[in-house]
Amino acid sequence: AQSVAQPEDQVNVAEGNPLTVKCTYSVSGNPYLFWYVQYPNRGLQFLLKYITGDNLVKGSYGFEAEFNKSQTSFHLKKPSALVSDSALYFCAVSALSGYALNFGKGTSLLVTP
Amino acid sequence: GAVVSQHPSRVICKSGTSVKIECRSLDFQATTMFWYRQFPKKSLMLMATSNEGSKATYEQGVEKDKFLINHASLTLSTLTVTSAHPEDSSFYICSARDLYRASDTQYFGPGTRLTVL
Numbered sequence: 001a002q003s004v005a006q007p008e009d010q011v012n013v014a015e016g017n018p019l020t021v022k023c024t025y026s027v028s029g030n031p032y033l034f035w036y037v038q039y040p041n042r043g044l045q046f047l048l049k050y051i052t053g054d055n056l057v058k059g060s061y062g063f064e065a066e067f068n069k070s071q072t073s074f075h076l077k078k079p080s081a082l083v084s085d086s087a088l089y090f091c092a093v094s095a096l097s098g099y100a101l102n103f104g105k106g107t108s109l110l111v112t113p
Numbered sequence: 114g115a116v117v118s119q120h121p122s123r124v125i126c127k128s129g130t131s132v133k134i135e136c137r138s139l140d141f142q143a144t145t146m147f148w149y150r151q152f153p154k155k156s157l158m159l160m161a162t163s164n165e166g167s168k169a170t171y172e173q174g175v176e177k178d179k180f181l182i183n184h185a186s187l188t189l190s191t192l193t194v195t196s197a198h199p200e201d202s203s204f205y206i207c208s209a210r211d212l213y214r215a216s217d218t219q220y221f222g223p224g225t226r227l228t229v230l
Contacts, residue, residue, distance in 0.1 A: 032217055043119070043206050044157075044221040051217055090156065094217075100147050101208075101219060105156045 002027035002095045006104035013081045013111055021076040021107045023091030032094040033074045034101065035065055037087045044090065050074060061085070081111045116140050117209050119222035126197055127230055134192045134225045136207030142187040143209035147219065148180075151204040163190040197229040 003026045013019045025031055032051055036044040048059025050067045058064045065076045074091060088108050092101040116139040126132050136146055144165045149157040161182050162170045169182035179201075181193040190209075194201055204226050208219040 034218070036221070041204075041224070041226065043117075043223040044208075046218060046220060049218060100159045100162055101157075102159075103156045106154075 002031070002093045002102050004091050004093045004102055004104040006089075006091055006107045008107050009105075010108045010110065013109070015083050015111050015113050016080050019078050019081040019085070019109065019111070021089050021091075021109060023074045023076065023104060024072050025074060025091070025093045026072065027093055027095050029095055031074075032096070033065075033067065034092040034094075035059065035063070035074075035076050036090045036092065038090065038106075039087050047076070047089075081109075083111045083113055085109060086111045115211055115218075115220040117207065117220050117222040119205075119207055119225050121225060122223060123226045123228075125228045125230065128198050129196055131193055131195045132197055132227060134194070134205055134207075134227075136190045136192070136209070136222050138188045138209045138211075138220075141209075141211040142213065143190075143211065144187060146184060146190040146207055146209045148182060148190075148192050149206045149208065151206060151224070153204075157206060160192075165190075194227065197227070199229045202227055202229045 005024045034049045035047040038044050048057050050057045055067045063078050088106045090106050091104040118137045120135045146163040148160045151157045160175045163182045163184040165184045171177045184190040206224040208221045
């Protein structure tokens with residue numbers, strides 16, 4: 001079975017500072033890893049994914065994530081946070097391509113002006 | 114591209130009634146759609162996997178007779194909450210896989226807020 005852990009309920013960062021949202025995973029075999037963002041009362045928007053290849057994945061809105069196999073982590077990062085980045089972020093994993101996703105509990109990101 | 118819609122976006126119903134939620138892939142074909150349920154400030158929990166032309170696969174603990182899923186075409190899946198009760202109140206989100214491109218990525222609908230009085 002696969003699972004994802006997001007250890008932080010909330011991350012606070014000042015606008016313009018770098019941000020990191022943490023995610024660790026557990027899966028047998030090669031993981032398919034995803035980051036999604038959710039704004040209030042909205043569905044999830046796809047940010048980026050890691051399937052194979054380069055460990056540093058670049059996604060939408062300036063976000064990137066680094067896949068670290070030895071630490072089983074897939075942390076989401078952005079060099080300079082914007083107030084509009086404030087939202088709920090979900091890390092998700094699938095053991096097989098195209099199969100249902102197992103989501104982390106979500107991390108609320110608050111970017112203050 | 115890869116737009117998924119849900120209808121309605123919000124529904125309030127009386128206890129004991131049934132509610133149908135539609136999930137449509139607008140600009141792509143989806144052989145597989147997924148239905149998730151999200152409680153307030155909680156993560157998404159997979160309810161079932163909907164496959165076009167066949168029976169849905171339900172997750173453990175999800176009553177298939179209560180949450181009826183139909184996936185009659187490559188662009189439409191429906192979730193019917195039968196005999197709804199207040200504990201069924203939740204945010205229901207569907208997702209779909211693009212059959213022909215990037216099939217490992219799921220695209221999510223905007224969600225349906227169900228309130229059962």
